Amino acid sequence: MESKVSILSSMGLKPESSPREWPVFASTISAGFPSPADDYIENSIDLNEYLVQHKEATFFLRVQGDSMTGLGILNNDLLVVDRSLPVEDGKIVIAAVDGEFTVKQLVHSKKGCILKAANPAYRDIIVDPENDLEVWGVVRWAIHKL
Amino acid sequence: MTAVNRSIALIDCNNFYVSCERVFNPALKRKPIIVLSNNDGCVIARSQEVKDLGIKMGVPWFKVQNLAMHHKIIVFSSNYTLYADMSNRVMKIISKFAPNQEVYSIDECFLDLTGFKHLGLTDYGQRIRSTINRLVGLPVCIGVGASKTLAKLANHIAKKCSVF
Numbered sequence: 026m027e028s029k030v031s032i033l034s035s036m037g038l039k040p041e042s043s044p045r046e047w048p049v050f051a052s053t054i055s056a057g058f059p060s061p062a063d064d065y066i067e068n069s070i071d072l073n074e075y076l077v078q079h080k081e082a083t084f085f086l087r088v089q090g091d092s093m094t095g096l097g098i099l100n101n102d103l104l105v106v107d108r109s110l111p112v113e114d115g116k117i118v119i120a121a122v123d124g125e126f127t128v129k130q131l132v133h134s135k136k137g138c139i140l141k142a143a144n145p146a147y148r149d150i151i152v153d154p155e156n157d158l159e160v161w162g163v164v165r166w167a168i169h170k171l
Numbered sequence: 172m173t174a175v176n177r178s179i180a181l182i183d184c185n186n187f188y189v190s191c192e193r194v195f196n197p198a199l200k201r202k203p204i205i206v207l208s209n210n211d212g213c214v215i216a217r218s219q220e221v222k223d224l225g226i227k228m229g230v231p232w233f234k235v236q237n238l239a240m241h242h243k244i245i246v247f248s249s250n251y252t253l254y255a256d257m258s259n260r261v262m263k264i265i266s267k268f269a270p271n272q273e274v275y276s277i278d279e280c281f282l283d284l285t286g287f288k289h290l291g292l293t294d295y296g297q298r299i300r301s302t303i304n305r306l307v308g309l310p311v312c313i314g315v316g317a318s319k320t321l322a323k324l325a326n327h328i329a330k331k332c333s334v335f
Contacts, residue, residue, distance in 0.1 A: 081260040081306055081307065082260075082305075082306040082307065108307065109306055121197035124200065125197065159197060161197070161308070
């Protein structure tokens with residue numbers, strides 16, 4: 026299935042939501058032998074603050090489809106999209122092509138603008154001038170359950 | 172306070188409810204759209220395409236239903252959760268441009284730009300407009316005048332003349 030995105034009905038962070046802080050353990054997680062020095066807390070983390078840099082410009086979207094799995098965006102992922110981020114070559118963006126939202130990697134090439142899929146089963150979208158393309162926002166985070 | 176040389180801006184969103192719906196559904200661009208009041212009673216927001224058809228603000232829905240079907244107008248029930256969220260975002264963005272802001276309704280506010288004249292108010296206004304458009308995708312109009320009334324009037328002119 027082509028990766029489309031739908032905007033969640035409750036898109037905003039609740040303005041009244043108080044910061045929820047969680048402890049962060051100081052050492053990084055090694056995938057091998059566990060470190061015996063892990064047993065202390067360095068700091069605390071507020072996930073809202075960690076995931077959202079620019080609250081007014083941040084929107085949450087839900088992914089449907091598997092065309093971006095190569096870049097770590099899976100079916101049913103929650104995307105955190107920040108419209109204040111500059112749209113640059115190579116960024117993963119939410120684009121509206123001819124009135125439909127899709128999540129793709131934006132690549133500038135000699136042929137023009139390409140919306141690249143990250144799954145060999147899907148073809149890239151080469152945007153020609155007849156297409157109505159609007160880059161809606163830059164994807165900052167993809168959240169999925171392991 | 173003396174009214175001498177004050178510069179008040181009135182910033183409001185164009186066709187606010189319709190524009191909110193469009194942000195989240197790009198297929199609605201350039202399509203005629205109506206948003207209805209609670210219980211779908213009256214027309215409370217119209218896209219420019221609908222205004223051009225002569226459908227008036229506040230008209231009961233049953234009176235224009237046939238016309239709307241004939242012109243394939245897309246109709247929405249109002250979604251105030253969405254509009255309030257977008258309104259909060261817009262007001263927050265505007266508040267960063269000047270300290271003295273008065274939120275006047277869900278889609279408009281006054282902003283005292285008296286201290287910002289040296290930046291050129293046309294440029295400053297354009298910056299406010301483009302920032303709102305980039306961050307939340309909503310189109311706004313800005314009118315500046317020596318009083319709130321004149322700001323409202325200037326805003327009305329800005330709405331009618333697309334050159335601004």
